[in-house]
Amino acid sequence: xxxxxxxxxxxxxxxxxxxxxxxxxxxxxxxxxxxxxxxxxxxxxxxxxxxxxxxxxxxxxxxxxxxxxxxxxxxxxxxxxxxxxxxxxxxxxxxxxxxxxxxxxxxxxxxxxxxxxxxxxxxxxxxxxxxxxxxxxxxxxxxxxxxxxxxxxxxxxxxxxxxxxxxxxxxxxxxxxxxxxxxxxxxxxxxxxxxxxxxxxxxxxxxxxxxxxxxxxxxxxxxxxxxxxxxxxxxxxxxxxxxxxxxxxxxxxxxxxxxxxxxxxxxxxxxxxxxxxxxxxxxxxxxx
Ligand code: NDP
Numbered sequence: 097x098x099x100x101x102x103x104x105x106x107x108x109x110x111x112x113x114x115x116x117x118x119x120x121x122x123x124x125x126x127x128x129x130x131x132x133x134x135x136x137x138x139x140x141x142x143x144x145x146x147x148x149x150x151x152x153x154x155x156x157x158x159x160x161x162x163x164x165x166x167x168x169x170x171x172x173x174x175x176x177x178x179x180x181x182x183x184x185x186x187x188x189x190x191x192x193x194x195x196x197x198x199x200x201x202x203x204x205x206x207x208x209x210x211x212x213x214x215x216x217x218x219x220x221x222x223x224x225x226x227x228x229x230x231x232x233x234x235x236x237x238x239x240x241x242x243x244x245x246x247x248x249x250x251x252x253x254x255x256x257x258x259x260x261x262x263x264x265x266x267x268x269x270x271x272x273x274x275x276x277x278x279x280x281x282x283x284x285x286x287x288x289x290x291x292x293x294x295x296x297x298x299x300x301x302x303x304x305x306x307x308x309x310x311x312x313x314x315x316x317x318x319x320x321x322x323x324x325x326x327x328x329x330x331x332x333x334x335x336x337x338x339x340x341x342x343x344x345x346x347x348x349x350x351x352x353x354x355x356x357x358x359x360x361x362x363x364x365x366x367x368x369x370x371x372x373x374x375x376x377x378x379x380x381x382x383x384x
């Protein structure tokens with residue numbers, strides 16, 4: 097029997113409706129959530145991402161402002177600009193658009209964002225709060241991966257959970273979130289070191305819950321997937337004109353109990369959760 101396909105769109109729609117209602121409530125109280133996107137230089141690849149951010153914000157009533165700084169903006173100038181946004185009460189969320197020009201280190205730049213406006217959960221403060229079991233603004237992609245697991249209704253407690261990837265925006269926060277007492281999964285994190293030692297297959301075969309976030313097309317073979325496993329594929333790899341995941345979907349779906357498609361799985365939910373984070377950020381700022 098094939099797996100149930102966890103489609104992202106209906107979940108995203110539900111989240112957006114909740115966000116829309118919260119935005120209306122905030123507006124009635126005189127607060128308009130406003131997301132500021134900062135772009136340094138004009139990378140053509142980020143155009144469609146920006147367009148989709150603007151459209152999604154509009155859908156739920158969030159204001160969206162794009163600030164495009166010249167390619168030759170210095171580190172100091174960008175820092176100053178972000179600090180201006182941090183201190184501007186009309187801006188309630190900040191996204192620093194990737195990629196940045198080579199002379200600016202993204203990790204350093206993330207540190208300049210006020211954690212209460214950090215809707216992408218990229219600051220060390222917000223990652224630290226997850227590790228502290230007190231998440232406030234976690235990265236939307238990690239939250240989306242977990243939301244997909246929650247949608248199955250299956251118990252996570254003590255389940256062998258394998259996260260492939262340890263980036264600070266997906267793998268690591270997803271693993272830390274699943275370690276929270278409210279989930280209490282048994283978490284293993286795999287990375288290139290695991291693969292170099294030839295151990296990836298062994299770990300994946302053991303996974304009752306699998307989150308694939310390596311950014312490597314079809315890295316995970318369908319035959320490695322444990323019978324009845326929940327498979328969340330975060331990977332978005334552009335291959336021969338289309339997007340494919342990190343997991344071999346066709347073969348994996350014959351073994352898994354639930355599986356997310358690529359595209360149309362984690363992606364739309366990530367966008368919806370970003371919007372939810374904009375509202376969560378407003379709430380945090382209002383706490384003072
Ligand atoms: P990164 O490149 O930052 O991280 C990839 C991680 O995967 C690293 O930790 C890396 O290990 C690990 N990895 C890479 N190759 C292997 C391998 N052969 N075996 C084991 N581990 C491996 O990517 P991101 O975390 O930013 O993104 C991951 C994927 O998720 C990408 O495909 C991206 O496009 C997608 N994505 C999807 C989103 C969505 O909304 N659906 C949003 C954000 C990202 P090491 O640390 O050792 O290098």
